[in-house]
Amino acid sequence: MGRTAAVAGASGYAGGELLRILLAHPGIEIGALTAGGSAGTRLGEHQPHLLPLADRILAETSVDNLAGHDVVFLALPHGRSAAIAEQLGDDVLVVDCGADFRLADSAAWERFYGSPHAGTWPYGLPELPGGREALAGARRIAVPGCHVTTATLALAPAFDADIAEPDVVVVAVTGTSGAGKAPKPHLIGSEVMGSAGPYGVGGAHRHNPEIVQNLSGVAGTPVTLSFTPVLAPMSRGILATCTAPLKPGVTVQAARTTYERRLSAEPFVHLLPEGTWPTTAMTLGANTALVQVTVDEAANRLVAIAAIDNLTKGTAGGAVQSANIALGLPETTGLPLTGVAP
Ligand SMILES: NC(=O)C1=CN([C@@H]2O[C@H](COP(=O)(O)OP(=O)(O)OC[C@H]3O[C@@H](n4cnc5c(N)ncnc54)[C@H](OP(=O)(O)O)[C@@H]3O)[C@@H](O)[C@H]2O)C=CC1
Numbered sequence: 496m497g498r499t500a501a502v503a504g505a506s507g508y509a510g511g512e513l514l515r516i517l518l519a520h521p522g523i524e525i526g527a528l529t530a531g532g533s534a535g536t537r538l539g540e541h542q543p544h545l546l547p548l549a550d551r552i553l554a555e556t557s558v559d560n561l562a563g564h565d566v567v568f569l570a571l572p573h574g575r576s577a578a579i580a581e582q583l584g585d586d587v588l589v590v591d592c593g594a595d596f597r598l599a600d601s602a603a604w605e606r607f608y609g610s611p612h613a614g615t616w617p618y619g620l621p622e623l624p625g626g627r628e629a630l631a632g633a634r635r636i637a638v639p640g641c642h643v644t645t646a647t648l649a650l651a652p653a654f655d656a657d658i659a660e661p662d663v664v665v666v667a668v669t670g671t672s673g674a675g676k677a678p679k680p681h682l683i684g685s686e687v688m689g690s691a692g693p694y695g696v697g698g699a700h701r702h703n704p705e706i707v708q709n710l711s712g713v714a715g716t717p718v719t720l721s722f723t724p725v726l727a728p729m730s731r732g733i734l735a736t737c738t739a740p741l742k743p744g745v746t747v748q749a750a751r752t753t754y755e756r757r758l759s760a761e762p763f764v765h766l767l768p769e770g771t772w773p774t775t776a777m778t779l780g781a782n783t784a785l786v787q788v789t790v791d792e793a794a795n796r797l798v799a800i801a802a803i804d805n806l807t808k809g810t811a812g813g814a815v816q817s818a819n820i821a822l823g824l825p826e827t828t829g830l831p832l833t834g835v836a837p
């Protein structure tokens with residue numbers, strides 16, 4: 496039997512990507528579409544690429560409009576989800592693309608987000624050890640941040656197999672769509688085009704504690720992290736170069752075998768053939784994370800590089816993948832595996 500899903504934030508980037516995916520999902524029917532200031536207007540004004548839904552009118556984001564669906568996807572600015580979720584029944588699956596319920600550590604939340612912590616929900620990264628079990632039958636899901644998904648998928652196999660020391664450096668190149676649709680002072684077109692630049696430097700980015708949370712959980716010991724995001728002139732995509740000191744005696748072959756073993760059963764996380772490095776273009780529009788691993792012998796460091804589409808595996812695709820598990824559907828239902836290249 497088909498389920499219905501409402502999408503809150505349907506006029507935004509994450510909401511648009513959710514709708515693109517749900518249009519091709521055989522087990523979920525699209526119900527109410529809601530927004531903020533653009534409520535009352537046609538979806539086609541905001542998402543002209545979603546032709547089948549162009550004439551749908553955006554409703555106000557209210558509990559009344561979101562209630563009565565099997566699934567509610569929230570693609571709203573941070574801080575908006577808790578009030579809505581607490582008024583939706585426990586029988587409704589609420590999938591939050593925002594950050595509000597991702598962290599278990601309230602002090603870390605308050606330090607990085609500067610507001611009271613709303614709580615912690617089952618975490619929407621099925622590839623983590625125990626991740627699928629935590630999502631089966633869940634009625635609340637916190638979708639990870641997009642940098643977090645990339646870095647976690649790149650390094651989790653190494654920490655799961657205990658081949659690297661828990662002292663991580665991540666430098667992640669990201670496209671501009673990660674910042675959302677609303678105009679931002681640091682995203683002025685003429686200053687972003689033809690240039691790349693770091694932001695959130697020195698441990699300041701709010702994805703820091705979430706990456707630490709995930710990798711420490713996999714490693715079974717606290718992981719230290721230096722994370723630097725770099726904004727690049729592309730609309731979609733994240734390419735994360737992640738390194739950590741090797742445990743004694745780990746060869747490049749051993750590292751590769753570790754990744755092959757841990758990723759071989761994953762439907763969306765693929766270890767590329769030796770010598771092929773991931774690029775963001777390979778993942779565009781796909782729910783995939785493409786990974787490559789090697790060893791820098793001179794530096795004695797493991798080097799793992801992962802690419803994702805921040806809006807697909809990094810947000811909407813990841814959200815639908817986790818929702819599939821929670822609903823008891825095959826995990827891969829309705830999710831694209833093929834990217835757009837070059
Ligand atoms: N972009 C990305 O790569 C990722 C985004 N996310 C998360 O997804 C969420 C949405 O992000 P994104 O789509 O990029 O943001 P956008 O700015 O593109 O879209 C925001 C959406 O929220 C709506 N909205 C804004 N304010 C309100 C309000 N007060 N009440 C109701 N609706 C409101 C907007 O409606 P209107 O247009 O009418 O104002 C719009 O539909 C965020 O929490 C973000 O952190 C998570 C991972 C990655």
Ligand SMILES: CC(=O)N[C@@H](CCC(=O)OP(=O)(O)O)C(=O)O
Nearest residue numbers: 593594640641642670671673674
């Ligand atoms: C370019 C850019 O600004 N990217 C965003 C990515 C945001 C994201 O993925 O996630 P949440 O906002 O849901 O945490 C950033 O770095 O903050």
